[in-house]
Amino acid sequence: MKKELVSGLPKLWAHHPAERLECPGCQYPVITRIVYDVIDELGVEGKTILINSSACGYGIVLTTSMDAMFPNHGQGIDVATGVKRLLPDCFIISFGGDGDVAAIGAGAFVNAGQRAEKYTLIMVNNGHFAMTGGQLAPTTLMGQVTTTSPEGRGPDMGYPARMPEMIATVQGVAYSARGAANTPANFLKTKKYVKKAFQKQIDNVGFSFVEFLSACPTGWHMTPQESIKWVEEKMIPALPLGEFKDVDTLD
Amino acid sequence: MGERLFVIGNEAIGWGALNAGCDAYMGYPITPQNETTEWFAKEFPKRGKVFVQSQSEVGSINIVFGAASTGHRVMTSTSGPGWGLMQEGMSHLANGELPCVISLVQRGGPGAGTTRHGQMDYLSATRGGGQGGYKNIVLTPASVQETHDFVQLAFYLADKYLNPVIVMTDGLLGQMAEPLELRNLDFDPLPEKDWAVRGRENHPDGVRRVVTAMQGLMPTPPHPPYTGFLDLLKVLNEKYETMKESEVRYETYLIEDADLIIVAYGYTARVSKESIKTARKEGLKVGMIRLQAVWPFPYEIITEMASKGPRFLVVEDSLGQLIEDVRIGVQGKTDMHLLGALARHDPSDGGMILPDSVLNEIYRLMK
Numbered sequence: 001m002k003k004e005l006v007s008g009l010p011k012l013w014a015h016h017p018a019e020r021l022e023c024p025g026c027q028y029p030v031i032t033r034i035v036y037d038v039i040d041e042l043g044v045e046g047k048t049i050l051i052n053s054s055a056c057g058y059g060i061v062l063t064t065s066m067d068a069m070f071p072n073h074g075q076g077i078d079v080a081t082g083v084k085r086l087l088p089d090c091f092i093i094s095f096g097g098d099g100d101v102a103a104i105g106a107g108a109f110v111n112a113g114q115r116a117e118k119y120t121l122i123m124v125n126n127g128h129f130a131m132t133g134g135q136l137a138p139t140t141l142m143g144q145v146t147t148t149s150p151e152g153r154g155p156d157m158g159y160p161a162r163m164p165e166m167i168a169t170v171q172g173v174a175y176s177a178r179g180a181a182n183t184p185a186n187f188l189k190t191k192k193y194v195k196k197a198f199q200k201q202i203d204n205v206g207f208s209f210v211e212f213l214s215a216c217p218t219g220w221h222m223t224p225q226e227s228i229k230w231v232e233e234k235m236i237p238a239l240p241l242g243e244f245k246d247v248d249t250l251d
Numbered sequence: 252m253g254e255r256l257f258v259i260g261n262e263a264i265g266w267g268a269l270n271a272g273c274d275a276y277m278g279y280p281i282t283p284q285n286e287t288t289e290w291f292a293k294e295f296p297k298r299g300k301v302f303v304q305s306q307s308e309v310g311s312i313n314i315v316f317g318a319a320s321t322g323h324r325v326m327t328s329t330s331g332p333g334w335g336l337m338q339e340g341m342s343h344l345a346n347g348e349l350p351c352v353i354s355l356v357q358r359g360g361p362g363a364g365t366t367r368h369g370q371m372d373y374l375s376a377t378r379g380g381g382q383g384g385y386k387n388i389v390l391t392p393a394s395v396q397e398t399h400d401f402v403q404l405a406f407y408l409a410d411k412y413l414n415p416v417i418v419m420t421d422g423l424l425g426q427m428a429e430p431l432e433l434r435n436l437d438f439d440p441l442p443e444k445d446w447a448v449r450g451r452e453n454h455p456d457g458v459r460r461v462v463t464a465m466q467g468l469m470p471t472p473p474h475p476p477y478t479g480f481l482d483l484l485k486v487l488n489e490k491y492e493t494m495k496e497s498e499v500r501y502e503t504y505l506i507e508d509a510d511l512i513i514v515a516y517g518y519t520a521r522v523s524k525e526s527i528k529t530a531r532k533e534g535l536k537v538g539m540i541r542l543q544a545v546w547p548f549p550y551e552i553i554t555e556m557a558s559k560g561p562r563f564l565v566v567e568d569s570l571g572q573l574i575e576d577v578r579i580g581v582q583g584k585t586d587m588h589l590l591g592a593l594a595r596h597d598p599s600d601g602g603m604i605l606p607d608s609v610l611n612e613i614y615r616l617m618k
Contacts, residue, residue, distance in 0.1 A: 046451050048451075072465075075313040
């Protein structure tokens, strides 16, 4: 019978003090675990370069024994383009937050897609700017209170950005999906999305993108349990899970 | 002797990069340097090299960051507003100690200014125009051949110091055609780029590499070794001080007996040389210090000559930027004058500082 890791650290998760930097209840480690497990399953660890420009995620990539890069906030998409163009045989994963991808890096995001850059971008969406203290992000839900939407997000502040749906309309994109890790079922489904996205890169099809909905108890001023419930009851209805594009050729 | 071509300065940038072993170019079109971007689009892919037309100059400089992290020789080029957009990325390249070359073909400003020549980015190029007070070598060629040669030199210096290097020309040098001899310059051997990311299986020691624009902010063992912010500042400071000692570059022209010394770089140095030749025929003792690099700046020769008594005339197509450095060198020991952009011969953006304008200024100061 095949043994499956149900607790403990993934193989690629080297010990480092940085893994203690995440707040209690943060889902970054869960998301990172999915990514590490899939890298391990695909056997591409030795050729992987992880790029992380999302503020809260910086520390977590230090937990790996793989090559890693930390460009400035918002620039992980363009930086990944530079790495992949020079090292087309390497396996490139760029992590971004919702600020990274949907705000400051949105131009880079759309253009990496339209140029059909052959790497995988992961966007971790916790609905606000967590690292800087909880400000409004493009992904913030209607009515959600942040430090720069103290009365809750209203229509005068626009509407939540739906990045996987948006990028799915771009011809250079091979794969686009949104997952969550709020339940074991969603955890497993999202892992499948990540594996498909990575396979698009291995097959050199085009740009691949997965958004994760991620609970942030500290930023949302909730207990970990409450924040998981909030993902279920508020985030998923506004930002539905699923695949939005899955093609084997861009023509 | 190498192959000879008749090309414009913007194309010479490409030939210089090719002869330096450049592997990748990323750029965004902006006048007056489009011929550089187009040269790379035409010449690089067919040689198996990388060309990316980015979505903006912010994109260009960050794609350069990624490409440089792999240990390959990479460059971008820009002008005016694009130069402004690149500043944040420049600072991150300096923090990450990543070698790359940026060609800056100056146009007039501020704002969109003009799409033609100018020398109005001197201060932002020499003072670390982005955040945080980094420093970088700025080479200033004054001919098509020198542009080609200095691009090669720039790649060598970038790898030597693990720092961005700027090759700064202007719209006139970029658009001007002259004979170019393709030649490979000799430089000292450089160490392997052991720090580059390549995927762990490609490192002989089997240990991961980390490249970051956050040096000093986060400890990133095992590479690079900085454990804190002060550690980083010490290393950068030592690097910058070494550059200041070792990389001063200038050329003197008839300064030994001069009563008036012109200080200039780029197109205004070419123009000034014409005027000096005419003035010398008339017995006026004029000479020039032509700057081949404007950072580090040759303060010593300026101070030395100023203390001997000749007056100084700065000729630059701006409202006065280079003159700030000359003032530091002169130390109040002699008179200084500026012939700047207000001396342009024509009110349109085609106006330039002509040899006649420089000659008239020489007459005004010496007769």
